[in-house]
Amino acid sequence: MLVLKLWNYFRGYVIIKVEGLALERFINICISKEIYLWDIKRVDHTTLEAKLSIQGFKSLRKIVRKTGCRVSINKKNGYPFRVHKLKKRKMLLVGAFFCFFLLILSSTFIFSIDVDGNEMLEDKEIISALDELGFKPGVNKYFVNLEDIETELLLDIEEIVWIEIEVKGIKAKVEIVEKRLIPEKIDKNTPxxxxxxxxxxxxxxxxxxxxxxxxxxxxxxxxxxxxxxxxxxxxxxxxxxxxxxxxxxxxTYYETTESKRLIEIKKEKTGEKFIKRTLKLGSLELSFNGGKIPYKFYVTEKKSKKPFQWRNIGLPVEIIVEEHYEVNQFEEKVDLEEAKNELHDKVISKLLEEIPVDAEILNNQIDFTTQGDVLYGKVIIEALEDIAIQKTLKIEED
Amino acid sequence: MKKNDEVKKSLAEILELPKDIMLDLPKIIMIGNLQIYIENHKGILEYTNNRIRINTKNGVLRIIGKNLVLKNIIIEEIVIVGEINQVEFID
Structure with a gap:
């Protein structure tokens, strides 16, 4: 009866000690007067302990006189008494309120800035540029105009085409897109x-x-x-x-070499497994069933759970379950033709990334050589393309 | 009075009405030997840790056990918790 207990707690109750000879009579009168008693315990022949609501206690006085018992309060329990106590300790309330207020206040400040999407620009560069614009760790997120900062940053750093600052809680995420620099076009009249x-x-x-x-x-x-x-x-x-x-x-010629091992190590699970559980508190790791893994070859599957987690914040408590499966290892020879095909595809796709789109591929050639267990594939692609590029003349004026 | 009860009893049997209401008898529910629930009682006669006597319509109900606690007591019902050994009616 948790609900009942909670209800009693909120209403407030007292634990009373009743002393007298006619205790049964006392209980019977309480019942007839509709005073609700619960958890009645007989301490000894003349004493009894019971729980009683505040209102009940007030209307108890008359009965006490009638039955000739002596009633004393053992303990006061429940929410109304707590509040009463707290009223005396006002500073505690003020402190609690102040603490809560500080917590809320501190959560409105930006603690860290992450930069994402930059390829050529350094993180530092962007962060220092943001710093100059007034957006830095320690700044209140409600006192900065993100749109203004975004536009200012676009003007400040020319290489950025698009920027978005997203504030999530105390973290700011700056996402940028860089300009792709196109070769400079030389004016028609410039030599x-x-x-x-x-x-x-x-x-x-x-x-x-x-x-x-x-x-x-x-x-x-x-x-x-x-x-x-x-x-x-x-x-x-x-x-x-x-x-x-x-x-x-x-x-133009493009060439590259790739290698592949002809012997693959394959692993097969035997069905045996060894589970290791680790509790991680911050940087402290506590291993439950320690000891060494009893297998020579094994694969490990790691799972981690963070039980006290809400969104992306939470206690730094982590339960890591490592499952080590015993495996049999054996070497398997790869079919040469298959390996060659695989290698060929790999090399060609790697090379094609280098060749410009408008180039015409004239010829391609692949040579395979094996050295021990390793197969090497060398590919040369011959392409026809425009290699002209303009460069401004430096004229020494006479 | 006794005849009246007989009539009520047979009436309750014919109409399949609950006898505890018709005859004003106590309804007793026990949960193992841990808890006993008595509805429709007529007050407590004796209460100690080992023995409780409760007045009912058809005599005194005596409960003997260990560490008996009156969990709940209102005008209609009593709930007793503890180790219950014996429950008997005494005239």
């Missing part, structure tokens, strides 16, 4: 050279403006001059600086 952005064998040069410096079959390496923007002729006094452009198609 420039065309150089190679990759090394390769020249296949075709289409110089739309400027003098071609290379011809078919030439081997160029990265940064070599392809189309010259400085035009010099015999009959001219001064060289002419022009904005050269054009396409230079060259065969």
């Amino acid at each position: 420039c050279n065309v150089i190679a952005k990759k090394s390769g064998v020249i296949k075709e040069v289409i110089a739309k403006n400027g003098d071609a410096e290379v011809k078919e079959g030439d081997i160029v390496s990265e940064g070599d001059l392809l189309i010259n923007g400085i035009v010099e002729r015999e009959q001219m006094e001064k060289p002419l600086y022009i904005h050269s452009y054009g396409q230079v198609y060259a065969k």
Whole structure:
């Protein structure tokens, strides 16, 4: 009867001691006067202990006189008495209230800032930029205008295209998207050279403006001059600086090597398992059934439970259950053809990431070599692509 | 008076009415030997740790046991908790 107990607690009750000779009479009169007594205990021949509500106790006086018993209060229990006690200790209430208030207040401050989504920019850079704008750990989240800070940060750091600051409790999450830098476009009137952005064998040069410096079959390496923007002729006094452009198609080669072990270690569970339970309190780890794992080869499955967790906050209590399954280990030879196919796919997909989309793949070649247990696959892809890129000329004024 | 009771008893049997109400008899429910619940009593005659005597319509109900506590007592019912050994009616 938990409900009844709670009800009695909230109403408040007293434990009384009744002394007298006619105790049964006392109980009977209480019943007839509708005074509710409960948990009546006979202490000895002349004494009795019972629980009684506050109202009941008040109307008890008349009966006491009638029966000639002596009634004294042993203990006061329940909510009304607690409140009465607390009323005397006002400072305790003030302190409790103050503590609660502080807790609420401190939860309105930002404690940490996480930056997410940055690739080129450093976390520090963004955090220090936010710091200058007034958004830093220790700032009250209700006193900062996030939208303003977002726009200001966009203006401050040019590399950021989009930003969102999300405040969750005491944590701020800054999510950004960086600008993808596109190659600088050179103005039409600016004199420039065309150089190679990759090394390769020249296949075709289409110089739309400027003098071609290379011809078919030439081997160029990265940064070599392809189309010259400085035009010099015999009959001219001064060289002419022009904005050269054009396409230079060259065969480029991409190569990479990958390896794969031909012997795989396979594991098979035998069905035996060993469970280890660990209780983690903060950084303290308590292991329940310790000891070493009795198997030579085993796989471990780890599960952790955090029992006192509410959303992402909670007590740092964690129960870790490690299940160690015994396994039999054996080596298995992988089929050579299968391994080759697998390796081929792996290498090609890796290489294709490097090759630009508009390049035309002319040829691909794969060589397999085995050294001991390891299979090596070397792939060379030959592609035809435009390697021209413009570079501004530095003109020394005469 | 006795005849009146006889009539009531047979009436209760015919109409299948609860006898405790018709005849004003106590209704006693026991839970193992841990708890006893007496409805429709006529007051307590004696109460000690080992023996409780309760007045009812058809005599005195005597309960003998150990550490008997009156858990609950109101005008209609009594709940006694403790180790109950004997329950008997004495005229």
